[in-house]
Amino acid sequence: MTSSNLLEITDLRIALNGEADKQVVKGLNMMIEPGQTMCLVGESGSGKSLTALATMGLLPKVLSPISGSIKLKGENLLATSSGRMRDLRATAMSMIFQEPMTALNPVARVGQQIEEVLEFHSDLSQSARRKRTLEMMEAVHLPDIEKMYRSFPHQLSGGQRQRIMIAMALIMRPQLLIADEPTTALDVTTQAQILELIRELREQQGSSVLFITHDMGVVAEIADDVTVLKLGEVMETQPVDSLLRHPQTDYTRDLLRAVPSQVPRAPREGGTGQTVLETIDLCKTYGGGGLFIKSREVKAAQDVSLKLMQGRTLGIVGESGSGKSTVARCIMRLIDPTSGSIVVGGQDIASMSQKALQPERKKLQIVFQDPMRSLNPRIEIGQSIIEGPLNFGVPRKQALERARELLELVGLPASAVDRFPHQFSGGQRQRIAIARALAMDPDVLVADEAVSALDVSVQAQVLDLLAELQERFGLGILFITHDLGVAAQICDEVMVMQFGRVVEYGPAAQVLSDPQQDYTKALIAAAPGRHWDFANFRPFAEAQAATGG
The missing domain is CATH 3.40.50.300 (P-loop containing nucleotide triphosphate hydrolases)
Structure with a gap:
C-alpha cells in the first residue's frame, strides 16, 4: 500500500562520525x-x-544518518x-536558508543566480529563462524587476534578498x-x-x-x-x-x-532620577557629493531627541532602515553625528575629539546583535573582558578577579575565563558580551538587537538577566529592537522611528497599547x-x- 504523504521521515537517526553513541537526531518520525x-x-x-x-x-561529512528513511513521494x-x-x-524539493547573504554569490547579479537554476534543470532557451526569471521576481513582489535583475546582493535590503532566495527556491515549482x-x-x-x-x-x-x-x-x-x-x-x-x-x-x-x-508590562515606578543620557536634535546625514560628483543625501537620523533616566529602559523600535542603529552608533560615537547634542554625565560628547572622548567612553557600553563578531575568536574571553579596564589603568590581577565575578554574575562559571568564544553557545556568548560591558561600570548600556538571534527560551533568560543587572547597578538601558513583544516586556518608554524620524514617543504601556500614529499601529x-x-x-x-x- 503506497502512502499519500509527500514526505515521510521514519526513525531517522543522525550521529557524529556515524557513532551510535553520539546521536544528535534520535529516532525522528514526521x-x-x-x-x-x-x-x-x-x-x-x-x-x-x-x-x-x-x-x-x-x-556535513562529520554527520551521517545511521538508520531510518526519508521518503519523498x-x-x-x-x-x-x-x-x-x-x-x-x-x-x-528546495530550501530557503536563514541568511541569504551567505547563500547568494556576492559577485553575481541576483537575476543571473535565479536563472542559473533554470539553466541546470531545464532545457529552456536563454530568452525564455530570462522571461521566466522576471515573472518569478514579480511573483515574489519585488519592485522594479528589471533593476532588481541587474543588482548584486549587497545592493538589496534583507527582505529583498530573502525574496530572491524564495524566487530561486520556487522557480522550478518544487x-x-x-x-x-x-x-x-x-x-x-x-x-x-x-x-x-x-x-x-x-x-x-x-x-x-x-x-x-x-x-x-x-x-x-x-x-x-x-x-x-x-x-x-x-x-x-x-x-x-x-x-x-x-x-x-x-x-x-x-x-x-x-x-x-x-x-506591555505594568509600568514601573521611577523616572524622576538622574538623567544619564540625552540627545537633542541629533542628526546624521550621509552623502552630499564632492567637487564633480552629485550624490543623493540620505538623512539616516533627523532631529532625534530622547532622554534616558537612571535605572530605566528606553526602547527604540522600527523597521530596518528606520534609523534605530544609526542613533545608537552616534550615541556611542562609533560614527560622528552631523549635528545635535549627545549629553552623557553632563558633558556634550557629540563634537568631542577622539582624544577628549576617551575618559567619557567608559560611561557608555554597547552589546551588539552578534557576539561572535564582537568577541575576538583568537583570545580567551577573560582577556576580552579585561581589555577595557586595562586600558583605563586597572591592574591585571584586579581586572581578572573582577572578570571572574562578572562571569558568575551573568550565570557562567568563573573558570570560563580561560576558554575561547567558539566553546560557548550563542546565549552564553551574549552573556559574555554583557559581562564585558559591565566591566567598565557604565552608566548607560546600549543593547543593539541583543536578543534578536536567540531562541525564545534563551532570549527570556537574557532579558531577565538584563533586568536583574539593571536593578543591581542602576543602569540606564537603551534597547534597540524590532520585536514589539520584547519591547513590551523590558521597556519603560518606547520611541518609534520611521525613515530617520521619531513618529511616536512615550510610556511603553501607552505607545504599545494605545498607539496614536498609523505607522505604530x-x-x-x-x-x-x-x-x-x-x-x-x-x-x-x-x-x-x-x-x-
Missing part, C-alpha cells in the same frame, strides 16, 4: 501531506536544521545516488519547500510580508512547506501542524490550534511561556502571534470574553 505546512520547532541544538539538511542531502532519499539528489533539488528560519533577522513588517508570500505561493503552486523556526508567534501564523523537537527527540506532534491550546509536554509549555507577550498589526496569549494557552479574544473585557 509526515507531511501534499499542500500542508509543517512547523518544526525547538531550541538551538534540537536537530531542526540537521533534519532539513539530511532531507536535502546536504549534511515514496523514494528513499537516504538510498539515492548523489546524481539523483542533484536532480531532485530545485525540481522536487513539491516540497524547506524554509530554515527565513524570517529570524527581519523586522516585523518584512517578516509578515515574507510569511504571507510563502503562504500565497504555497496555495498557487500547491507546494508543501517544512518551516523551521524557534518563534512560536510565527508558528501561530503559518503552521497547519507542529512537531516539537528537544535534543534530537520528538516531544509531540499536533495540529497548531491544539498544540497552542493543549501542549502535551512540559517542554512545549515552557517554550510557549517564554514567548514575550505583546501586552501598522507595526503592532504586523507582529506574528499577536492574537495569542501564549503563556495561558488561549487567544486573547477568549481571555477578554472570560473577563468581560
